[in-house]
Amino acid sequence: MEFGEPGQGMKALDDVSLEIRANEFFTLLGPSGCGKTTLLRLIAGFEQPTSGVIRLYGEAMQDLPPFRRPVNTVFQSYALFPHMTVAQNIAFGLEMRGLGRAEIDRTVSAMLELVKLPDVGRRRADQLSGGQQQRIALARALANRPKVLLLDESLSALDLKLRKEMQIELKRLQADTGITFIFVTHDQEEALTMSDRIAVMSKGRILQIGTPSAIYEAPVNRTVADFIGETNFLTGEGTPEGLRLADGQCLALNEPASGPLTLAVRPERIRLSDQGNLEGRLEDIVYLGTDTIYLLEVAGQSGFRVRRQNDEGAGNGLHPGARVRIQVPAAALRVLAE
Template structure:
C-alpha cells in the first residue's frame, strides 16, 4: 500500500509510529575465507534503520557497505549475528521469502520486452492475474513518470529512463524495504543529479524504507534522512547529513564527507594552541589536554587583512576558480596548509597575489577536535 506524505509524517495510517525499526543488524560479522586468511568484510556491525526513512550506507570501496546490503537482501548469510525485519529474525530466510527488493548497479532489464512488460514481469511469474499485472505496471510507470512510454522497447530508452524502469519494476512488488546498490553510478553527472531528486521524491511519496549504498558523498548528503558512514567493515558514525558534515566524530568521517582542513594543536586551559603559537578558542572544550587534531570546513574560513587583530597570519600559495566558488590555498607560518572556500566575484576578478600576506579567521563554533 502506498502511503501519503501525511501518513509518513504522522504515522503509517494503521496505528504504528514512523520511528518503528524496519531493519536491524545485530552484532553482524561477515568473514570471507577460512582460518588465518579469512577477511572480515563486516566487523561486529549493529545498526537500526527506521521505517519509512531514506537511509544511506556511505563509504569507500571495500568498506563493507554492499556486503551489509546483501545480508539484508538475503544474498549472503552472516558468519555470526542477526538480521531482523520489523523485529522478526530473517537471518536465514531466502531472498524470495523476504518482502525486500533490490535495484542493482546493472539494471538487468529484458531488451525483448516492452517497458510495461519489464515492470510486470515478476508479478507475471508469480501467477498474478493479467489485469492486476497490467494495472500495477501502469501505476508504477506513472509513479516514475514514464507512463507515456509503456509500449516502448528497452533498447529505445536512455540510461536515465532505464534506471526508472528498474525502479518501477522493484516497486511493483510493493516491498517493505527497497535496497539500492549504487544505481546511479552508470549515469552522467546531470542525470545523476536529476535522479537524486527523483529518488527522494519516490521515497517520500511511497513511504517505503529505502536503503541506499554509495561511495558518493553528494548523493548521500542530497537524499538521505540519515547516513551511516563505513570504513574497514565498521560503521564509524550514524546521523543526519547535517550532523555528519558539521560534527564528524573522527578524522576519517571528517575527511571523507566533503572537504576539510586539519590543524595539529595542543589543548590546554586557554584553548587549542597551534605549533606556531596562536591560540584558537573552541566552542566546546576538547575531550582531553595534550596533542589533538582540529578540523574546520573551508567555507568556515574568512580572509582578512594580515594585520587584523586576532587573525592568523598566512600566506596565499594559490587559488582555483570553480565558477560559484574560489578555493584559496594558504599556508600558516608553522607550515600548516589550509583551503578557504569563498564565493566568487561575479566579475571573476580577484585581488589575491601568490606569496601575498593574508589573515585568516574561523567562524564561531566552526573549529572542533576530532579523534584520529
C-alpha cells in the same frame, strides 16, 4: 552482524549494527570496498551473515532466501531481463506473486506512470537509454510494493545532469510511496542531498550514523571528516589558552583540552580578515565561479583551504605569496577523536 569469508582473517563486515526507521531514506556511504554493498546484499539475502541477525519489523530474516523477503533491489547494472519487454520486466515480480492478469496490467501501467515513462511498455529493455533503464529498474522493484527498497549505486552510471534529476526523482518516489529506501553510494554529495540519515562506513565498520547536517557539521573522526566534503585539519598541543600550533600561534577553543589534538574546520566557515586569529601565507587562488578557494600555508602546513562566496569586494587584490590573516570562529572547530 558480521560477515567474512571462512578461513580468511579479513572480515568484509565487522560488528556492524544499525537500525533503520520505517519510511526513511537511509544511505550507506563509504569508499569502494568499505562493505556497503556487502551489507546491502546481506539485507537482500544474496549473502548469509557469518554471525548476527537481520530483523525487519521485528522478524528475523537472515535465514530466508531472497525470494521470500519483502525487499526489492535496484541493481547497479539495472539487471533488466534482456529477453523481455519493459512491461514484462515490471510484471515479472507480480506474476511471481501469482496476481491476476488484470491487476498486473493495471499495476504495470501505474508504475510506468510513476516513473514518467508511460509509452515504453512494449519496447525491449535494451532499446532504452541508461536513464530510462534506470527508471524501469526502479519501477520493476517498486511494483512489488516492498517494505524496503535497496538501491545499489543506482545513479553512478548516469551522467551528471541526469544524476541530479534522478536524485530529486528518487526523493519524490520515496515520499510518494512511503517505502523505506536504503541507498548505497560512494558519492558524498549524493548522500547529503537525498538522505534522511547517513551511515558512513569504512573497512567493514560503521563510523558514524546521523542526519546529513550532523555528519557534515560534527564528524566523529578524521576519516569521516575527510570523506564528507572539504575539511581542513589543524594539529597541535592542547593548552589552557587553546590549541598551540607548530609555529607557536594559539587558537582559542570553546572547551579547553590537553594533549595532542586534531581539529577539523570546514573551509566555508573561515573568513579572510585583517583582525583574524590566525596568520598564514597565501599559496594560490582558485576561482570556481560561485566561490573562490584560497589555498594557504598555515603553521607550516600547506593546502589549508578557505572558501568564500564571490560577492562584492571578494578577494580585493590579494596575490599568491602575500601574508594574510584569517578568522577561524571557535564554534566552527571540531575536536576529532583519533
